[in-house]
Amino acid sequence: MIDQLARSSAEGLRTSTSSDVGAGLADLHERQAQHRHHVGLAAATALVLALGIGWSAGWLSAHDGGDANQHPTRPVPSHRAVDHLCGAERVTCLGEGRYRFALDRPVTYAPPPGFGLDSGGGATAVMVESYRQVGDTAGITVLERVRAASPGGSGPAHGVADDPQAFVSWVASRPYLDASKVTQTTIDGRRAWRVRVVLSPGADAPNATCSLRFQCYALTYQRGAEPTGIWGKMAAEYTAFHLPGAGTTVVWSWIFTGNVDHLGGLDEAVHSLTWPAR
Numbered sequence: 001m002i003d004q005l006a007r008s009s010a011e012g013l014r015t016s017t018s019s020d021v022g023a024g025l026a027d028l029h030e031r032q033a034q035h036r037h038h039v040g041l042a043a044a045t046a047l048v049l050a051l052g053i054g055w056s057a058g059w060l061s062a063h064d065g066g067d068a069n070q071h072p073t074r075p076v077p078s079h080r081a082v083d084h085l086c087g088a089e090r091v092t093c094l095g096e097g098r099y100r101f102a103l104d105r106p107v108t109y110a111p112p113p114g115f116g117l118d119s120g121g122g123a124t125a126v127m128v129e130s131y132r133q134v135g136d137t138a139g140i141t142v143l144e145r146v147r148a149a150s151p152g153g154s155g156p157a158h159g160v161a162d163d164p165q166a167f168v169s170w171v172a173s174r175p176y177l178d179a180s181k182v183t184q185t186t187i188d189g190r191r192a193w194r195v196r197v198v199l200s201p202g203a204d205a206p207n208a209t210c211s212l213r214f215q216c217y218a219l220t221y222q223r224g225a226e227p228t229g230i231w232g233k234m235a236a237e238y239t240a241f242h243l244p245g246a247g248t249t250v251v252w253s254w255i256f257t258g259n260v261d262h263l264g265g266l267d268e269a270v271h272s273l274t275w276p277a278r
Contacts, residue, residue: 103125126225151208187241193241198260199234235255
């Protein structure tokens with residue numbers, strides 16, 4: 001269903017939003033979030049009905065001399081739960097609002113209220129996304145095995161070390177970006193480097209292609225995956241660190257308001273990510 005939605009949305013974007021690809025992607029993300037929300041509601045409703053029947057039977061059994069300590073095997077799905085994804089590829093539900101994604105180096109995520117799970121095209125070996133489902137179009141993306149991208153996004157940039165600090169410094173130095181100062185921070189207790197960026201007002205037209213044929217300024221390259229980058233009214237934060245087994249790992253948070261100050265609203269989601277020790 002998601003692939004079909006993406007294809008139809010991409011077709012609509014090509015015919016109706018060629019002058020504003022940022023708004024087009026924002027619309028696509030909103031459609032995807034709405035679609036997942038409707039699917040989630042249907043699945044959750046069915047689950048609640050099924051559990052209600054089961055619990056009724058269990059209650060009657062317990063009060064007919066059965067086990068008085070009998071409990072349902074699963075709790076009622078809350079507004080944060082998306083249990084219909086528990087059987088999805090690369091997704092493991094850990095309970096108590098926590099989920100594990102089987103990237104090259106598995107990552108655990110406890111999404112805050114208002115954030116989706118396994119958004120976009122779903123988790124791959126090197127990427128997983130979480131779209132915010134309320135307010136301005138925004139989200140976070142985890143990217144493993146990242147290199148700085150060449151201008152067209154088809155390979156790694158020349159002369160940039162495979163190192164998180166080098167990657168963030170390279171992002172900050174792009175002539176088409178207005179960038180904050182590179183700062184050192186931590187994520188999941190690991191030393192990391194961070195920069196916030198928006199497109200410069202006088203930036204030339206982008207010359208790379210990101211997902212769904214959007215023209216973008218490519219910033220991340222991953223072997224065998226589509227490049228990711230920045231375009232339109234996107235404000236973005238790149239937090240990079242070294243993760244054993246996954247190389248340079250980037251947590252990319254983004255929002256389509258063009259204002260880097262709005263990225264602070266994504267901090268809770270960013271810091272809900274953990275990488276269990278091996």
